[in-house]
Amino acid sequence: MRILVVEDDARILADIAAALSGAGFIVDTASNGEDAWFLGDTEDFALILLDLGLPGMDGLSVLKKWRAGGLETPVLILSARGTWQERVEGIDAGADDYLPKPFRMEEVIARARALVRRAAGRATSVQEIGAVSIDTVRMSVTLRGAPINLTGLEYRALAYLATHKDRAVSPVELREHLYGVDNDREANALEAIIARLRRKLGAQFIVTRRGFGYSLAGDDDASGVTK
Template sequence: MRILLIEDDTLIGDGTKAGLTKLGFNVDWFTDGKTGYSALNTAPYDAVVLDLSLPEMDGLNILAQWRKNGADIPVLILTARNALEQRVEGLSSGADDYLCKPFALTEVSARLQALIRRRYGQFQPQLSHGEVTLDPAAHTVTVRGETLAMKPRELSLLELLMRNPGRVLTRTQLEEKLYSWDDEVSSNTVEVHIHHLRKKLGSDFIRTVHGVGYILAPTK
């Protein structure tokens, strides 16, 4: 899942990006409000981690403008402003959740997972398709109860497909979700990951829609 992080503290921002990346998220990090505000329109983000005290444009102004423009992306406010009135103001401005600094990255991850589940209308913590079960929080995939070894990109790609059952995802859509602006992506990267997933899950688990993209095969 691709996350937009807007945080001007370089120590916190660097640690948050690195930690969330290790936990399976794809993170783009911006350090000023105006750039972060505009970044929402540059990639298909699944959620935002937003600081409030930002240069150029305050976090609450960013959030209020997004909501005014109809952006429905989940937003987790992450800030040192811990007064009750400020938390209420953030939630009233359209935030979906709120964490005060200092924070644990595992809690940030868990809250983001919950926000993303709600956005996709999937309220169970695990994803299932046929005999395959994926636990995004635990980063595990099981088939008939047997755990399979998965590389991080393979697991992320599988999660994208399982969150969109019945929907064809193009290679471009998959690349935009799997990779940040800092990543270099070769022309056949997605195809390689699809090939590896088919070897592990069965050749018919993921179907190719020629000229369009990929979709999970219907369950029997």
């Protein structure tokens, strides 16, 4: 999952980015309001973490501009402005959650996971798709109850496809959520990851829909699959 973190304090920004990266997210960053607005408006993120006290354009203005433009990406406000009135103002402006500073990184990660999960219409951290079970807290996968050893890239690819299991995910979109927008990876690198997942989870589990991308069949016996 690709996340945008917007924070003008370089140390806090680095700490949040490191914590989220360690939790399996791909993290892009911005340190001012104009860059934040542009990235949120032009790039695809699963979640945005937004500080309010930003130079150039304050975070609340950025959030209002995003929502006015139709952006539906979940937004978690992280701010030193922690009074109940300020929390209400942030949520009324379109935030999905509000975490006042100082905060624990464990709580940031937990709230980030919850917002991504909620946006996908899931109530728990464990997702069952056919015989495959994906635990997004433990970042673990089982097949018929047996643990499956996945690399970080394999897990991120599977988790993203599972989050969007009701549609086909294009190779471009999947690459961006695996590597980030600035990482120039060839198409065959993604194909190799998909091939390894099929070997580990079943050849029929990931469907290639020509001209559209990849989706999960959710059934080892699914038919009509193009490898």
